[in-house]
Amino acid sequence: MKKTKNRWLIALSAVGIHISIGSVYAWSVFTNPLIEQYGWELSYVSLTFSIAILFLGLSAAFMGHFVEKYGPRTSGIVAAGFFGIGMMASGGAAVLESLWLLYITYGILAGIGLGIGYITPVSTLVKWFPDRRGLATGLAIMGFGFSAMIASPIMANLIDTVGIPATFFILGLIYFIVMMASALYLERPPEGYMNEFSEEKKKTPDLSQLTANEAVKTRRFWLLWVMLFINITCGIAILSVASPIAQEIAGLSTGAAAAMVGIMGFFNGAGRIAWASISDYMGRPNVYSTFFLIQIIAFFTLPAITHALLFQLVLFLIISCYGGGFASVPAYIGDLFGTKQLGAIHGYILTAWAAAGLVGPLLVSWIREATESYVLTLSIFGISLAAAFIVSLWIRLDIRQLKQENEDSQRNTA
Missing domain, CATH: 1.20.1250.20 (MFS general substrate transporter like domains)
Incomplete structure (x- = not known):
């Protein structure tokens, strides 16, 4: 028989994905450095964040069926690809000093990764924790909320020491590795898992x-x-x-x-x-x-x-x-x-x-x-x-x- 995975490690994997994509809430750390280095206006730089949140909502809506069809591992890998590559490509946009390219790389590509990555672990955790649904989903989504606290000082320090393009490259690579490792552990619970909490017995x-x-x-x-x-x-x-x-x-x-x-x-x-x-x-x-x-x-x-x-x-x-x-x-x-x-x-x-x-x-x-x-x-x-x-x-x-x-x-x- 195939060994059942530890559901708390499944929850930890979910946190790994959410703590990576939640760094979007620390976008404001990039705002002043981008304005000062490239002379872009505040409203144009802030639009990058708005585009990312817009594509988070759109991709979550349109890719929900993809998550259900192909499962959390595949969709987690796709999320890691879009978000990690989008972040790294944003470094290229900074090198080329192209605001429009930043809209595409961070706003659209990373934004799509945000949406898929946000919903991927949640439905899986609900199935692994039929006895404590709120706690399980709260754990994952907590990572998204706390992420800005962790990411902000790291981003600020990297921008000061290695510059804006390298910061995007480094963070994109780190998030890609963390999300990929987390996605590879995710899977749906086996058939009949925790039957004592089945619909008839709840x-x-x-x-x-x-x-x-x-x-x-x-x-x-x-x-x-x-x-x-x-x-x-x-x-x-x-x-x-x-x-x-x-x-x-x-x-x-x-x-x-x-x-x-x-x-x-x-x-x-x-x-x-x-x-x-x-x-x-x-x-x-x-x-x-x-x-x-x-x-x-x-x-x-x-x-x-x-x-x-x-x-x-x-x-x-x-x-x-x-x-x-x-x-x-x-x-x-x-x-x-x-x-x-x-x-x-x-x-x-x-x-x-x-x-x-x-x-x-x-x-x-x-x-x-x-x-x-x-x-x-x-x-x-x-x-x-x-x-x-x-x-x-x-x-x-x-x-x-x-x-x-x-x-x-x-x-x-x-």
Whole structure:
């Protein structure tokens, strides 16, 4: 008999992939050096990051079926190729001083690797951890959140010592090796793995077993999409302007605000593992409603908080909910639609990320310029989160109805 792999090493492999691709959140480290060395404008350099996030969402949506068909090992190797080669090729773009080539190499190629790499381990982990879905997906996605903390100082040091092109070459090669080694260990669990948690024996069986194309035709898919979209829009918006907001409202110095942004990276990662683990005990619907309640209060009270430490603590809480939304959604998908095509459904849901990545920063900048204050911005996001809270209650009606239908069906069968 073939020996069953250690599921915690499978989880570690997932972290290896996510901690590599999560370095995209450290893109801002490249911003000033690229502007200073090549004379490119800030908006043009920042567009590289936006393109990468856009292609993350698009490739996750369109390549979800590829992940399900060919399995985590093949799709992980493909992700390593796109991301690693995209990063190394970005070094070539820097050598040639071509911004358009950087858009193609980092924005499109690495962006495609981001999307495939993001969804590849998640559906596999859900199947390896049927008893602790939230913890498993939280572990992997935690790596994505923590990555910027690890990558930022390394990137800054490399840029100072070996220059921009060599930094891209070195990091691209390292990420390629780490992702490739991680992908080669990944595989689906064997047939009949942990039968004690099979659908018939689980206390709370999955509500359905749908394909991705069936899932998108249900109302609960779109309710979940809206919840994730609002949570990400508000979180990304706060991330993009955290420093100026803290300086304007709480009076933080430039240095203190910069330090706060670094600490936010920790809470982004910690929130992913903490909230996802809590969701195993509270249930995914309760966790999402809790996210939104916390953030409604936080966004409406932030403008009145002038105490620097308290202001920062509230911001950290918001960012933990932002990270927790990402980490809890794969397990929520498994609860609602089953694991038949979880990777593909997760890919479709992540189009909310691509949309929010464009809407959030643009919206907060537009409102700030129009009102010359961040107060109205925070209030608008508070109202948006109140709408998300209502949606989180609405989806419960669908869940309750589906549970009743399943119970009626079982009684009729019996």
